[in-house]
Structure formats: structure tokens, C-alpha cells
Amino acid sequence: MEVTRQNFKDSLKTVYSAIEEADFLAIDGEFSGISDGPNVSALTNGLDTPEERYTKLKKHSMDFLLFQFGICTFTYDQAKSKYIIKPFNFYVFPKPFNRTSPDLKFICQSSSIDFLASQGFDFNKVFCHGIPYLNKEEEAQLREQTEERRNQQANGINNQSFTSPSSKGPAHVPQEHKEYINRVIGKVEGLFTSSEKTLDLEPCTGFQRKLIYQTLNWKFPKGLHVETVETEKKERFIQVCKVDDEERKRREQQKLEREQEEVNDAVGFSRVIHAISKSGKLVVGHNMLLDVMHTIQQFYLPLPEDLPDFKEVTMCVFPRLLDTKLMASTQPFKELINNTSLAELEKRVKEGPFKSPLVETAEGFHSYDTGQEQLHEAGYDAYITGLCFVSMANYLGSFLTPPKPHISARSKLIDPFFNKLFLMRIIDIPYLNITGPDLTPKRDHVLYVTFPKEWKTSDLYQLFSAFGNIQVSWIDDTSAFVSLSQTDQVQIAMNTSRYAESYRIQTYAEYIKGRQIKEKVEPTPKSWGEDSWTKPNYTPATSAGFGYPRKRSISPALGEPRTGDAAMTDGWRDYAYPDSTGSKKMKTDDKSGNANAIESKTSEGWLKTGDASDSAGSSPIPGEEEEEEEEEGKGEEEEGSPEGNDTEGTVTWQQAPTSQGKKGQKNKKKSKGTESSTSLFDVPEVW
């Protein structure tokens, strides 16, 4: 269902009930751009920490507009053994609702716009008919303003800036308007003696209307209702009605309701997000970090400065999230899925061992045909994201004894994937952990190197030629991370560089320490979402046991009650993170413990810890893949730039090449070659 400003109010009930009845919902956003930095590689260093990545995305990606929001609700029909889906495609635009409302500016990135244009995106629906919205603060302000104006009118001093509040005297009418105002008074006096009930004054300026209000309020404190009416030509005039006290009250009540309605209209699309949040339903997205960040920024509040606060806000807004890109990159799926781009994933899960779920589009909704791709319409993308989730979730059921063909959104089997958002192109941290501290992989083998800006990748290979294979992750023109293949060579490299003048080497630990000194001490945690916000009525079931048991087998629950809380085995709760500071705000949900915990035949297999050395315990280990699709608007590389795939800041080589590019031509960050298809190091690669 396409929803614009024109049918938004009429659709709202349908939207609310679809959310209410859903087992889960899938979302997707389309933006006016991705990165306002010079290029994406500046945004995605392969050795970013989660904090760094968050800060970069916040800085370089939040000035774009999320202008299409897709929601597809999935409701399982037990009788028919199929999902009933309701896809929605919302067009969103921050139309200023009046002169004093925020006049938002947003950035458009030509490549993103051009990409959407090539996909048949309808920009007129966004810009001409987009649904307005307000964040929580703007909403509060508007409600306050409305309230204030109402109080003023109730006190008869609705124009307090011109009549002194204490005197309540007559309005000061400037000389040049005196004749006009006297004429109006005459007409109104005439109204009292005539049989007419209503008097329409001629259209006039805002200032004149103001004077009329003041004058009539003072001269005729009772018996009149004065109102501004707009003609079809948008001309405004004042309508004066004779009313008794009761009628006057009734009209004022009507006006109040109209004003409330106007506020609700201004809150607009945010109401849909509030409803999702309030429902506490599982929200599924594909590579959804940016979607989540944009959603919070546009419809709730400016993104918090620090990552822990962002996580807390996210949990308030979306208590249960699941990222299908992370799921597809994780055991047992990574073995089966080479390319986790949404389009490829959708194709892949149509084939064995996956089974396409039975799906029926609810009556009155547009029925998508996955044969005819409509990729990058948000509603369609949300729909196929949901399909991918269902296929993958059901595949997990095949490992149960006996196998189960349908795995619900509340099954314990999918708990491991909750609230972990895929991190693009970070070598050794596959996801952002919303409900706890992030993985802190050892980076003992990583060096931080600074050098003159003339240096190219080949210079770094030459410098480290004695240390075997290296991996270079460019940070900027004059610095990069260099990963050695053997940690024991780090000290040797450091020693070698001691007397170097043109470049400088630090260990990763030194680098991090230096950064932390530069940054301010973390402020005391603010309490987001406590007061004015809608609190989710769902207490996240996984908030107690975030993370994965280290080297432990998972015990999926069999019971899978369709309603009520999911089962939780004991094993989940007593796992402690080495760094437990992040869990201080987490709640424990102890109510459910009634499931039969039996050993599934694959529990060893599909949640096995990767060989990667990460100190934060086991985790879903995403598979290697060639990232192609998620950079929307970037096509296949050109003949003219034959250096090969742009790896966005991370290059992998087996051998330091001797002849790197033509003299004087900078081609750092552009080389990858073909050798990178095999992993060099035993860390999970995620791009």
C-alpha cells in the first residue's frame, strides 16, 4: 500500500492494526544519500572500533533524508500454514507546517539520487506528497505552543505582545489603521442589531486581523465568536458570529479539537514509528544500522554523542531487532550463502536447502512479484527482507528433532541473532551489539603507521617487506593500519622503525591509548527514554543474556509457544562478559523457564566459535563475501579504472608487488587484485 500525505490519515487505522496483529515486521529505508565524506572508504576503515564507526556514520550520514520508509508486516496463519503479509510504502517529507516550524535542510548525493531515479523512484511523491513528521522534541514544543495559545485565548489576552498583560486595555491602533478598525467596529455593532448571525469581513493583512481581534476582544468581551477563515484562494478573512455563552464554548471546544488534530497531523509519520516501538514486535531489516540511526534521528531525537547512549535509545525505540545480513553471514548460513546482498540473498533462499515460505498478500494490498524485481522500493525491500528471514529461520528448524517446518519469530532459535546489527567491512567485528558491550578482538598484530602523504600502498609493502604478508587499511592520506601475519614480528617492526624520520609506527594498543587521551572522559550516562517517551511494553527477552556462550553449545527450545514469553535456558544467563560495564542498564527477565531444553543435532555445528581471536567470547562469525550491492548507486567498475574492485580502504595482498602503478599516479586505496579471494588471516572477514 502506497501511503502519502493524501491518504495517510485514512490509512492510519490499517497501519496500526497491521502492526498490532503482526508476528514480526520488516522495515527498509531509502535515503537521499549515503556519505557526505569524500568517499565511503573514509567512512569504513576495516579496523574501526564500533565507537569510531558510530561516530563516523553519525557525522557523515545523518544529514541525508530518509524519505521512503517501507514496512511489511508478517502474520502467521496457523490454519493455512502461511504468512499473511501487508506491505506499506510510506513517502516521508519534512514539510514545514507553518511559518515558525523548523525549516529542515538535508543533503542529496547525486549518485544516490541518480541510482534511485534509475530504479524508477518517484521523487514527486516524496517532495509533493510526502507525509510530514516531527521528532519528540518538536512535538513537545508544538503541543506546548498550542496549549499556551489556548490559555491565552481563555484569558482573553491572546495578543499579549501588543496589549500589556497587566492593563488589558484597548489595543494600540496605529493612526493609519484607525479608520479601518472603526469601520469594522461599526459593522460589528450593526451585526448586533441585525437579524444576521454571521458577518464576513473582507480579506485583510495579518496585522489588521490582529488589530481586529484585539479590538473586538476588548470592546465585545461577550456574545461574539471571532475566527479567521481562509478562502479557496488562500486569502484570509475574519468571520464574526453572534453567539450565546454555550455556543461560544462549543465553538471553542471545536477549535481546540481542530488544533489537536493539527498537531497530530504535524507529528504525522512519526506516529507510525511510535506504534512500532510501542508494539515491541520483532523488527527485521537488512544491513539495518543506517536505517535504525536515521529512524531515531528523524522521528525521535538527535543521535546521542556516544555509542552506549545510542544503544540505550535504540533499545527504547526498537526492543527487538534482527539484521538479516548478519544472520546470512553467520553459521550455519555463511556456508551456504556466498553473497549476502539483499538481492542475491533473496535469490539464494529460493533454492535448497532453503524452502520458500508460503505467503499470501492480505486483501487490499499490492501483491509483489519476486520474479519481477522491484528492488529499492522500500516496501518491496522490506518484504523480501522478511522473506529471507523466514526462510533462514525455518532452515534452523530443520536441525531440530523432529524437524520443524515453521519457526516463529518468538522461537529461541533466533535469539542469538537479536539486537546485533551488521557492521559493514570491519575485518574482525561482525556486528554492533545493541544490548551489551561489543566484541574487542585482539589487534596485537596491527600497527598504526603515519607517513608522508606522497606514500602509496607500494611504499608500505616495501617498508614491511621483511615481515611477510601484510594487510593495509588506509585511514587517511597520511596514516594506515598495517596488519602483520605474525604477532611476534610486531616488536621487530617497532624496533626497526625506531630511528625512522619519514614515518612512524605505533602498536594498535598505543594508538588506542593516544586516542582515548584525546577524547574527553565519558560523561555520566543520560537517561534516555525515561520521561516523555513511549515505553515499550515488551521487555526484551534477551536483554539478560546478551551475547553468546563461549565454546558452549546452544540448547534451542522446542516448545515455541506462539504467544507468551519464549523459553530461556539456564545457560544463557550466567555467561559473563570480561568487560561487564555495558550491562549495568540491562534488565533480567526471569519469568520464563519452562521449555524443554534438548540438545539439537547441530548445536555444536552452527554456533561454533570462529578461530578468530576475539576476547569477548564466541559470536556469529560472518562468512567472507564480496560486498557489491549495499553501496547503492555504484555500478560495476569501468574499463577506465582497471585497478579492479574498489575495496573501500582495505587491501589484501599475498605478495608485495614490485611495480605499483605508473609513476606519479596515486592508486592507493584502489588496488586489490584478485588474490584477495582467499583469506590471509584467521579473522572473520566481512566484506
Added chain:
Amino acid sequence: MEVTRQNFKDSLKTVYSAIEEADFLAIDGEFSGISDGPNVSALTNGLDTPEERYTKLKKHSMDFLLFQFGICTFTYDQAKSKYIIKPFNFYVFPKPFNRTSPDLKFICQSSSIDFLASQGFDFNKVFCHGIPYLNKEEEAQLREQTEERRNQQANGINNQSFTSPSSKGPAHVPQEHKEYINRVIGKVEGLFTSSEKTLDLEPCTGFQRKLIYQTLNWKFPKGLHVETVETEKKERFIQVCKVDDEERKRREQQKLEREQEEVNDAVGFSRVIHAISKSGKLVVGHNMLLDVMHTIQQFYLPLPEDLPDFKEVTMCVFPRLLDTKLMASTQPFKELINNTSLAELEKRVKEGPFKSPLVETAEGFHSYDTGQEQLHEAGYDAYITGLCFVSMANYLGSFLTPPKPHISARSKLIDPFFNKLFLMRIIDIPYLNITGPDLTPKRDHVLYVTFPKEWKTSDLYQLFSAFGNIQVSWIDDTSAFVSLSQTDQVQIAMNTSRYAESYRIQTYAEYIKGRQIKEKVEPTPKSWGEDSWTKPNYTPATSAGFGYPRKRSISPALGEPRTGDAAMTDGWRDYAYPDSTGSKKMKTDDKSGNANAIESKTSEGWLKTGDASDSAGSSPIPGEEEEEEEEEGKGEEEEGSPEGNDTEGTVTWQQAPTSQGKKGQKNKKKSKGTESSTSLFDVPEVW
């Protein structure tokens, strides 16, 4: 005529010939926003210097996109005594033409977008079908790249980054591609022995294509033409043809031409602007400073740092400009025209004493109906701007003896309006003088006041209550200009403030001096437009005699040759500015002096110097007016903000009000009241 990417190339000849045959052309641009500052008042202080204004506009208005460009050419048909017009409406968008081309980001302002949407603007035409463009530097870069690639191919080393240029050895084929490449070699060898002329390889990756090129180039240096072809599905494959040397050369020539064509396509809409520039024709606009700035920025070069350089660039791009808003605000028109907004002006010049010119739309062009307003479509706005110009110009002819009904675009009568661009809302400097130094009105009566940020307008009135009427022009939260009505009170005010702690007063002269010290010394003038640029083939006729004779009557020429240079009376050239530094780059055009200079009956009247004290001699003195329309997207004020018209930073009061707004409510910058309709000071007011 609507022109998008789809019909651009086919329309180009029509556009070129329309420009070539025109007597003058009118232009108008539509932008994605106006100001990225917090509000327009930050952009337009009533006492800005031209330098300050330029710097502000450059900083706060240039990140928006000029996405619709209207041109209307006007050609006078002597026989029919009417103008033949050709209106064009170009949709413009910086579509990246390949992976390595600039990925421009631009800002959209919701209010502007919403305003255009309400006028029926078609955003899809911009974003989906907008004509691309390049500025001069990007064009040069692209031509260089193309040239370089061609040279490389001619030398047989088109992939020099993988094959060492010196060795010209075989390409290094990675192990995993060897089998594939060998298969390709086999097929090509088969081609040589078969009767087929052409071999289509299967679609493959860019890297594979690269390897194929390298291998075939090396293995079969002669007898083959290898080319990448794209299928309808945008899949790329390699086509190999058997060719003899001649055929090979022919194909390479074709390829070269295709590449040149691609470059021209990428230059796109810029070619239209280049054609206008080259024509040297009079270009008319309404309130056109932003149009000119955007045009230069998008299609020529990033705007220069300093105003003098901007003026020089502008003269290179548009040797003859005329701003109808300035014209309408100047004697003899200011007496007749109350509101100089384009819509109101267009209505006004339909009535006496103006005469609507006879106009005929050329065959094949969309005929606009001025009865049915299509305001804010750039082509329409350009059209009515041209109409306004013709009506006003013809009105000047009525003062001649004998009166002339038609005044051509080359008449001396309009020379006084050349190359002066209207400056919005500057109290005493009506225009930016492109061909010379700007007016430097005396600001002896102006004080620069700094104060705590809690201060409101009323605090300033109180502070200066002893000095009679004042006028406040807010600069920011903590500073404002205060104009006293009498210059002799300035010293008294200064003395009074000597021991003040909370605020500080400087004279305007001190303020300017302080600013100049802060700024760097003006760098030596750069030579814009000397090398790579198209030089205008028109030497501005007025460049010698910019400015107006002080207290002198103008002697309009009668001859008005339709072709050839316009007449120039002696009086023009020997007028010297007090500050003549700005004229160092100006050229003198002495070729024409053959007109009969006779005294027109109105020469005293319509170019009379205003009473304003401006040291730079007489000038067109714009009339007072209520600026309403030019702030696009701002409607009439709301009941809810009854402080009246937002005067964007300048407030005029006759009396210091005693009760200003409710306690604690900031309403500075919002108050105007109605008293401002009479001018307080004898300076030209332009807002």
C-alpha cells in the same frame, strides 16, 4: 520548450540559433534552497557592505542546486513591430557520468522544496531526466583523461598499471583466472580460422575484461579489434573482430569520435551557458544576483574568494547584465511601481502609463498565457522578466522628442541600468556594481553596538532613548547596527557609553577598520578567464563609463542603431569615481561616438540623484517597497505570530516602544509594527 536529458542533444541547435538571433535574453533559475543559515536575516543585514553580502551569499547559498534554468530569447521583428520569443525550460542535474566522476552533494531546504511542490514543480524531471553539466575545470580534467587514455591505447599500453610500461610483457594472469583466459585465447584463435568476422565473448567481470584486453593486446598485436559492448540488461561483454589495418584505424577513429561525443554529453547544459556567454547578448534577470552566482559556480568555476574577482569573472561570463528589479526600483519607475516583486511588476506594467509590448511565441514553442500565472517555472519567469524589461524600456522612449514606441536592447537609454545587480534589503546601497567600485554611502550616523545576548530590541531603544528616532539592524545575538537620525548625536552617544560595562559602542568607521585589520590584505588580482575560457566576443560598451554622472543630466542618444555599437556621449567618460582603484581592469571602448546627443525632456527628472548622501555620485535610486515575493516559500504571516511582517533583520520605529513583548520572550528581529511605511531617514530604502 521543455528540455531534459532526453531531448537535450536534439534541441541544442534550436537553442544555439535562438541565442544567436536574439536581441536580448531573459534568464531565471530555480534552486533547491535559499539559505542554509538559521534564517534569512542572518544573510541580509540592512547595513551589509557589498563585500559582506557577497561573502554571506557565497557561504550560505551556494550549496543549493540550481536545478531549473529558464531562458527566454527576445528577437524584435521590425516588420511586424513585435518581439518573437522562444522560451526554454531546462532541467539540470549533476548526474555522475561514470564511477570516477564527481559525486556532487547539494542541500535541499524543505521550505523551498515545498514551495516549488505547491507550484506544481516536477521533481522527477530534474532528478530522473535532468541534463548533466560540468564546470570548466571538470571539463578540462575529463578531456585530459580521455586524451591520455587514447594516447595509451595508441601506444598499446592501455593497461599500464598492470603491465610494466617498460617491459610490455604478457599480463600477469592470476592462477584462478588462467583457465578462463586460456579458453578465451582458444576461442580467438578459432576466430582466425573461421569464416566468422566477429566473436562475442560471454559477459564477465571488469577484472576479467581487463585481463582479456591485456592478453589479446599482447598475443595478437595486429589483426584484431577488441571492444566492450553492453547488452540491454547492462551486462558487459567483449566483442572481438578480425580487421585489417585500415579497418582497425577506422574503428579507432570512430571510437575517438564517440569518446569526444561522450565528453560533450558530460559537459551538457554548460554548453548552453557557454553559448550565452560567447554571444555577448544582453542578459536580463529579476533580482538576479543569486542566479548569476549559481550559474558561475555550477557551470564555470567555484566562486572566487573576493568580490572584485567575482565581478571580473561575472564580466567574462555575462558581459551585459540588466536586473529588472533594480530598474523598477529606480527613477523614473520607482514613482510608478510600488511592489517590485516579479509577479506584481508584471501586473503593473500591463497598465498605464506602461504599454504591453506585442509578443509572438515562435512556432514550435509553448505559448505562455500571462493571465494564467505559471510563476516559478523558470521558463515562464524568464519570459515575464523579459516582458517587464521591454515595457519599462519602451516607457523610457516616451520621454524622447519625438517619443519612440520601441526602445531596443542596444539603446543608450538603458545603459544606466547595465551591470548593476539589485541588492536585497541593504538600506543605502541599492545595487552591486559589477563594472566598477560600489557605492560607499556615508554611515556617519551608524553605531556598532555589542551587548549581552539577553538583550532585545527594546533594550536598544531604551539605551538610545535620549537620541530620538533610531533604526536597529541586527547582526547576530550580541551585536547590531543602530542608526541615529542625527549624525551630530553620534559623539554624544559615544561619550555616554564610555564607562558602560555591559555593552560597547563603536562608530561605523571604527567597526569597518577593525574588520579590515582582521581580514587579510587583498591578494594580487588573479587573472580569471584568460586562458581556458571562452572570451566574450562583445566588449562591454559601458565598461569605460560605469556609474552615473554626479548631478548631471543624462543625454540619451536618439539614433539607436539596431546593430553596431550604441552611441556614447562625452559626458560619460570623464566622470571619475572618488575611489578609482576599481577601474584598473576596465577597458575603454572608443569606437562609437556618432549619436546625436540631445537633451531629452526628462533628463533632469528620471535620473535625478536621490537626496541620500552617498559619496560615490548619483545612481539609480530605488523606491521604497514592501518586499514580499522574493523570499520564495514564505507565506503570509500567521495569526500565531502576530508581531507582524518579518523584516529580516531591520526594524524601523518612530518611537521607542515602552512595552515590548511579554517578559522573557525574545522577539527581537520580529518586530516591525506598521509605522515603518514612512521612511525615517533620507537614504534610499530597498526592502
